[in-house]
Structure formats: C-alpha cells, structure tokens
Amino acid sequence: MSVEVRNLTKSYGNFTAVKDVSLVVNTGQLVALVGPSGSGKTTLLRSIAGLEQPDPGAGTILLNGKDVAAEPVGRRKIGFVFQHYALFKHMTVGENVAFGLRVRPWRSRPSRQEIRKIVGELLDLVQLRGMERRYPSQLSGGQRQRIALARALATKPAVLLLDEPFGALDAKVRRELRQWLRQLHHDVGVTTIFVTHDQEEALEVADRVAVMNKGVIEQIGTPTEVYDHPATPFVQTFLGTVNLFRGRIAEDLQKSGETSNGRDPTSPGKATAFVRPHDVEISRLANGHPGLVGEVISTSMTGPTTRVYLQLSDSRELVEAELTRNRYHELALKIGDTVYVSWRKAKVFADDYSI
Amino acid sequence: MTTTTLATSSNRRADGENPATGSARWVRIVLTLATVAFIGIFVVLPLANVFAQAFSHGVSGYVHAFFADGPPRGVHMPVRERLKMITAASQARQTRSAIAMTLLVGTTAVVFNVVFGVAAAWAVGKFRFRGKTLLISLIDLPFSVSPVVAGLIFVLLFGREGVFGNWATHFKWPDPFSIYWRGFNGHWWPFGDDQQLEGIVFTPLGIVLGTIFVTFPFVARSLMPTVEAQGVEEEQAALSLGASGWQTFRRVTLPNIRWALLYGIMLCTCRAFGEFGAVSVVSGNTDANDTIPLRVEKLWQSYDSQAAFALASLLAGLALITLLIKGVVDWRRAATVRAGGGGVL
Numbered sequence: 001m002s003v004e005v006r007n008l009t010k011s012y013g014n015f016t017a018v019k020d021v022s023l024v025v026n027t028g029q030l031v032a033l034v035g036p037s038g039s040g041k042t043t044l045l046r047s048i049a050g051l052e053q054p055d056p057g058a059g060t061i062l063l064n065g066k067d068v069a070a071e072p073v074g075r076r077k078i079g080f081v082f083q084h085y086a087l088f089k090h091m092t093v094g095e096n097v098a099f100g101l102r103v104r105p106w107r108s109r110p111s112r113q114e115i116r117k118i119v120g121e122l123l124d125l126v127q128l129r130g131m132e133r134r135y136p137s138q139l140s141g142g143q144r145q146r147i148a149l150a151r152a153l154a155t156k157p158a159v160l161l162l163d164e165p166f167g168a169l170d171a172k173v174r175r176e177l178r179q180w181l182r183q184l185h186h187d188v189g190v191t192t193i194f195v196t197h198d199q200e201e202a203l204e205v206a207d208r209v210a211v212m213n214k215g216v217i218e219q220i221g222t223p224t225e226v227y228d229h230p231a232t233p234f235v236q237t238f239l240g241t242v243n244l245f246r247g248r249i250a251e252d253l254q255k256s257g258e259t260s261n262g263r264d265p266t267s268p269g270k271a272t273a274f275v276r277p278h279d280v281e282i283s284r285l286a287n288g289h290p291g292l293v294g295e296v297i298s299t300s301m302t303g304p305t306t307r308v309y310l311q312l313s314d315s316r317e318l319v320e321a322e323l324t325r326n327r328y329h330e331l332a333l334k335i336g337d338t339v340y341v342s343w344r345k346a347k348v349f350a351d352d353y354s355i
Numbered sequence: 356m357t358t359t360t361l362a363t364s365s366n367r368r369a370d371g372e373n374p375a376t377g378s379a380r381w382v383r384i385v386l387t388l389a390t391v392a393f394i395g396i397f398v399v400l401p402l403a404n405v406f407a408q409a410f411s412h413g414v415s416g417y418v419h420a421f422f423a424d425g426p427p428r429g430v431h432m433p434v435r436e437r438l439k440m441i442t443a444a445s446q447a448r449q450t451r452s453a454i455a456m457t458l459l460v461g462t463t464a465v466v467f468n469v470v471f472g473v474a475a476a477w478a479v480g481k482f483r484f485r486g487k488t489l490l491i492s493l494i495d496l497p498f499s500v501s502p503v504v505a506g507l508i509f510v511l512l513f514g515r516e517g518v519f520g521n522w523a524t525h526f527k528w529p530d531p532f533s534i535y536w537r538g539f540n541g542h543w544w545p546f547g548d549d550q551q552l553e554g555i556v557f558t559p560l561g562i563v564l565g566t567i568f569v570t571f572p573f574v575a576r577s578l579m580p581t582v583e584a585q586g587v588e589e590e591q592a593a594l595s596l597g598a599s600g601w602q603t604f605r606r607v608t609l610p611n612i613r614w615a616l617l618y619g620i621m622l623c624t625c626r627a628f629g630e631f632g633a634v635s636v637v638s639g640n641t642d643a644n645d646t647i648p649l650r651v652e653k654l655w656q657s658y659d660s661q662a663a664f665a666l667a668s669l670l671a672g673l674a675l676i677t678l679l680i681k682g683v684v685d686w687r688r689a690a691t692v693r694a695g696g697g698g699v700l
Contacts, residue, residue, distance in 0.1 A: 051591055074597040086588035090610040100596035103606070155596055 472574025506636025557639030
C-alpha cells in the first residue's frame, strides 16, 4: 500500500509541529524520517497512523490513494510500533502477539488453532520461538522490540510505522537489529516508515531518507543522494560530522577560508564551505596548493580510521579530519605539528542560513 | 533483637551504630518503642476492647444482640420477664434491619463510586483539558467538608424548605426492601413493588446520597496515580491493533488498574459502612432508617453497651478483613511483579 501525505499541518497550541508537509511513499518502500528531536517526525508518523488528527482542513492523508481522514486508527490497516514498545505488561508474549487477532469480531476471527499457528510463525520470524509464555518484563530490550514488531505484523498491516524503533537499545543490539529490520522488510515486503534521530541508522537501513527540521521536510532522497548532494546546509550538517569553512565565494574556493574568514563579514559573496572529515586532506608540505595552515591538537583512533583534530592558525577554528590508518602512519603526525589542510570535496552554500 | 522496623534496610555495623547517620542503637530502640506504644494504646487496645465488650456476656450474649426470640406462646411467665423478651426481640430486629440498611446503602454507594471513580481517574489521567486542576480539587472536596455539613447540604437541597423541596418531597420511588420479581407477563419491567417511599431526605435514598458524597474521592483517588503513570501508549497500541474502545478498556486498562481499583473499593466500602455524621443528619433519626453506626449510637445511648459493642464488632471485623485483603493484595502484587507479570501500582 502506498502512503501519501499532502500539505499536512499539525499544531499544538501555538507550536506548529508539522508545517505543510507532503510526502509520498511507494508500495514496499522502506523510508526513514530523520531529524533532531522536535523536528516533527514523530508527529508526522502518528498523523499517518491516525493517532494524531491534523489541524482542521490542513492536510490530507491517502493510503492506497484513499483519503483516510474519517478512518480511526484501528481501521487504517497500519501496524504501529511504539518507541517504548507499549507491550501489554499483564499478558504473555503469546497473548501480546495474538491480541490483534483476538479482538476481531468473531466472524473474521481466526480459530484458536489458527491463532496459535500464526503466533508461532511470527515468533519464528522475529527469532523468539518458545517465548510464548514469558512476560514482557522477562525479556531484554531487543527482544521486547521484536515482540512489538511481531504484534504489529500479526494483523497483516499494509503499512508498518515504527517510532524510534531502536531508540532505547544499546549500540550493539541496535546495529544487529538494523540489519535484521532490513532483512525483515526484504522478506515481508510491507511498506515501512520509521522515525529515527540517528542519521547513521537512517542512511544504513532505509531505501529513502526524509530529513526533517523544524516541522518541514528539507530533503527526500536515497541515502546516497542526501549524503552526497545535500539540498540545504541543515541536511549537510545533520547527516554526519562536517567542518565549516566560512569565507567568500571568490576566485578560488580552496582559498576561501584563508582569505576572508571573519574579516569581511558584510561582503556580498559570503558563503560557507561544508567539508566532511573524510574529505579533509592533510599534508606535511605546502605542495603548491594554497592550503590552510593548522596545528595538530589531538588524535584519536576509532576503529579503522583515525580522527585528527586541528586548529587553524589564522581563524583558530577547529577542523576534524578522518584519515585511513595507512595515511595516518604515513604522515606520522604528532601533537603540535604544523600541517597544511585542504579538501577533496566541499559543498558550498551561500550564507543566508544561520547554523 | 526484634526491633527490626528501623534496622532492616540500613547497612549498619554489628554494634548497631549506623556509620552514615551516626544514629546510635538507643535512638532506634526508643523510636521503635514509642511507635509500638502509640499504636498499642490508640489502635490495638481500643480494637481489642470492642471485641472484649462484645463478648462480655459470652457467645450466647453476642448472638442475642442479633437474634432474640420473643416470649413463647402459651407459656406462663411473669409480666416483667415477658416484657423483657419482647423488648429484646424488637431490639434485635432493629439491629438486623440496620445491618440490612447498611449493606444496601453501602453497596449502592460503592457501585456508584466505582463507576464514577474509574471515569474520573480516566478523564484526569488520560486527557488534558481546561479546568483539570479544578476537577481534581472538587473530587477532593468531600475530604475537607465535615460529614455533618455534607448531610446538611442535602437537607437544605431536598428538604421541605430546601431549594428543590417542592419536587423532592413529592418524589416517589419504590421501597427497595419491597421489590419482588413479577415476570414479563404483560410488563416490560419484571420487578414489582408493594410499597412506595416519598421524598429524598429522611429516606434510604437520602442516606445513599450522603454516603456517596462522603465516599466520593476514595476510588477516584486511589486510581488516579496508577492511571496517570500508565500513560496512553498501551491503549493506543490496542486501538491500532483494531480493538474497540470497550475491548481496550476491558483487556488493557482494567487489568492494569485492578489492584488499585480493589484497594479503592475496599477503602470506599469501609467508609461507606462506617459513615456516621452525614447519615445521621439525612436519616431523620427514625428507627427504620438506622444504619449500623446509627444503631450502635442508639444502643449505647440506651445503656445497652454489650449490644452496641456486638454490633460495632461487625464494623471492626470488616476493617480487619479489609486489612487482610490489603495484605494479600500487596503480597500478590509483589508476587506478580517478581514473576514478571503486570499490575504494577
């Protein structure tokens, strides 16, 4: 089932959580809504589910091309997984998963044996077979998460909505579950929208990423598109660490940081260059390029790469560079060393944004 | 040493000194003794006295307060003896009538307050709306109003000179003790009644109103923290899985609040059965409208202290049973929490 949101606005009192947002999710896609807290992503998700009502007259939600404004949450054929799972504490795992089937009117309710079979299959799917009789409090966070997912899938929803699905889990479980969710989506093929504040998670799991900020979607695209071709400075800064070089769009972008940093703020051509740490180049020699001069402040090894923190000698700004271990050893950097900084790739935005 | 109340949870050294607070062992002993003495003098002793007095004429004397036979027919006995037996029989009958009245009034009030309490706790706990704080304060109001004043309120509303006096004094309703089953032959309502009562105050209806007013906050108050802590996510999850509103309430909300609800019902029952002030005003001081507390007072006033204590022992017994149930409930709750089940208060 496809999901389409047209010009949706939702406000709480004076605060507008979602401003005139439009979004199309095609059947079978896995889409991430990513943004900082308060960016309206959860409100958007809950509006699609029917747990929040859009402002009167402000927006339409179409599921499979049909306006669902009048449909209550239970009739939208959606499965919703809550941030804190919202498992029924007084029911066993099996009863939790079976709930959506048991509350059906008797005409469409499967028989006891069928329900037991479906529950068994779902528990297989979430790799928790044999846990039927446990209570939610006896499960780990990751297991609860998967039970919540199984419960939502029991009713065979046409759309799966997940609110911060891995928000409350520790880093390792989180990484495992990401892969698992991706696989599950591949196997089940249900249209899925999930909310996260973790850009890494969004980029890794989703087919398409919608980056939200202050109630609007800043950019929608594949992970590669939004990461490599950010439409706005916000998207650039939000999706991963980035170094800012303020300057003026002048003759040579490589010189911009050096030539006018802070010295001529009213210049009409003022701009900021955004450079990812892995696009920063460090060299011992000036090698002909007009680079920036910086001093090594600290280094830290983070697995396969090494982060080097530099302070530019003229602007005193900090720059983060990410080097492969080979390159790092080649350079043999020591704290206090003076090096030349340049970049392979930069994204330049004219300064009408404040970040 | 058995003075465990203060000592169990603290990490104290063997000499009884708590290194963290520096409190010496004698402080602990003095405080414990003071507590025990206080509870003994003000709670245990009077309670024990109730039962001691109730059984002061033995078990037969105790039973006699509730069931006394009239003088046997055709047996010759002195007039004085005869009169004594007649009086005792009529006294016992009135005592039984008071028990029946209390059961009827108390149960009605509790049922009403359970419905109201769940609704109020739900409204306050799950929704945000204007005037919520005011509503909570209003629910608490009966705690701060003297019961006698509460009774007076109803007299001033529904009494002869009251605001709604004209309507209320002519309001007719069936006497609950006269209701019988008459079947559906030609009636849509299968109950008939032999007797009708008129008016609100000075009738059982007034007593019900007074009792409801006084016991208003108990169920709502014991539910509110639980309902509020529960949040709305589980209900929303149930709704998103296609459950109806009623299914959500019965299968998700109710199991989550069951222990709090049970506790609230128990408190409410004790108070409803034991209410004196409000009931005393609205009952109109007629024997027919006596509840257990009113009857206890009348027996006491007529120097029949043994019968008064016998009847009072019923209320004391109810209190003890409530305490027992509370203990079991607490224990069960702890057990379900340990076992990983829900029902967290």
